[in-house]
Amino acid sequence: MLRCTHKGCGQEYDPAKNGPESCTYHPGAPVFHEGSKSWSCCSDINKPVLDFDDFMKIPGCSKGSHTDDAPKAAPKPQPAPHVDLKMTSSSAGSETYSAAPAGISSSSAAPREAVPAPKFEEEEDDLSTPVPAGTTCRHNGCNVTYESDELHRKEGGAAAECTYHPKPPIFHEGSKVRSSHHHARFAPKLSSSQGYLCCKRRVLEFEEFLKIEGCKKGRHVFVPKQKAEPQEEQFTECRIDHYQTPSEVYASVFAKQVDQSTSTVKIDENQVFLDLYLPAKKRFRKTLNLWGPVNPEESSYKFYGTKVELRLKKKDNRSWTLLEKTDRDLGNINFTFGVGGRTGTIGAKELILDDTNRSRT
Numbered sequence: 001m002l003r004c005t006h007k008g009c010g011q012e013y014d015p016a017k018n019g020p021e022s023c024t025y026h027p028g029a030p031v032f033h034e035g036s037k038s039w040s041c042c043s044d045i046n047k048p049v050l051d052f053d054d055f056m057k058i059p060g061c062s063k064g065s066h067t068d069d070a071p072k073a074a075p076k077p078q079p080a081p082h083v084d085l086k087m088t089s090s091s092a093g094s095e096t097y098s099a100a101p102a103g104i105s106s107s108s109a110a111p112r113e114a115v116p117a118p119k120f121e122e123e124e125d126d127l128s129t130p131v132p133a134g135t136t137c138r139h140n141g142c143n144v145t146y147e148s149d150e151l152h153r154k155e156g157g158a159a160a161e162c163t164y165h166p167k168p169p170i171f172h173e174g175s176k177v178r179s180s181h182h183h184a185r186f187a188p189k190l191s192s193s194q195g196y197l198c199c200k201r202r203v204l205e206f207e208e209f210l211k212i213e214g215c216k217k218g219r220h221v222f223v224p225k226q227k228a229e230p231q232e233e234q235f236t237e238c239r240i241d242h243y244q245t246p247s248e249v250y251a252s253v254f255a256k257q258v259d260q261s262t263s264t265v266k267i268d269e270n271q272v273f274l275d276l277y278l279p280a281k282k283r284f285r286k287t288l289n290l291w292g293p294v295n296p297e298e299s300s301y302k303f304y305g306t307k308v309e310l311r312l313k314k315k316d317n318r319s320w321t322l323l324e325k326t327d328r329d330l331g332n333i334n335f336t337f338g339v340g341g342r343t344g345t346i347g348a349k350e351l352i353l354d355d356t357n358r359s360r361t
Contacts, residue, residue, distance in 0.1 A: 139164030167198035
């Protein structure tokens, strides 16, 4: 049996039964940008998604024969020069911005809070549950296909030992890290370093990444055991990203599968109260003390599968330095106008100030 190397397929196949429409795959490449995930070959048909689980479920858009040919390496993209917009002069209440030299960062930028390392729990195979033939081991770097209990699940079986990576793959793209708990054959083609969190080896080419041998031995996992839900409610933290336009602030609270019937989102003039109930008896509760006043009647929120999105209508058109008020001395803030929909300000060419701050310029 051979293994198909088409993106989005990766199935084992018999060359004698390899028909012209046996394989459903993606002829293009994965596209990861600002948290959204899609395929370059069908982004107009299959909309980009935020969650990697949803990305894995995007069906192939082309049919053809399986192949075991090594995929052709894509040309390495040239990195775009990085520039920071910096205010260089001010007159008549308007701000003039120029590009700061690449590689020079502002010492007055607010320091980032340290993010704790994520915890990973290994899955355990449920030996009491039958496995359908053809099921692939869920361990990263394994890809063994189940045939029988005697061969793959019985203690001492000829192929019962699994060599795998206990932690997910990582893909470093500049200063960003993206990870996945799924099989490495679906990982994106990136020009920067690739590897696994559990071992030190890093490679640049995707083909070499697929060859990284597992660093741990154990049992295969074909059907994972269901984890018992904790009896007591646990409070957890959720990441919040935001961006703004001259008239609105958009904030995304990254909380998966929020229970809309029991959760509460309340928007006041100077605060947003969040009380979100999550699966596995987890709960996220936080009050955002907003940087500026908003109009509650014209503001709104919406629940999605992976997040809660807030749309806050500003009462004035001032640019917000941060989402929340702070007692820290932020120094001289350099405003950056971005277009990626992440933190920063988009949709404006100049800083808009209220009467008090305009008189200081």
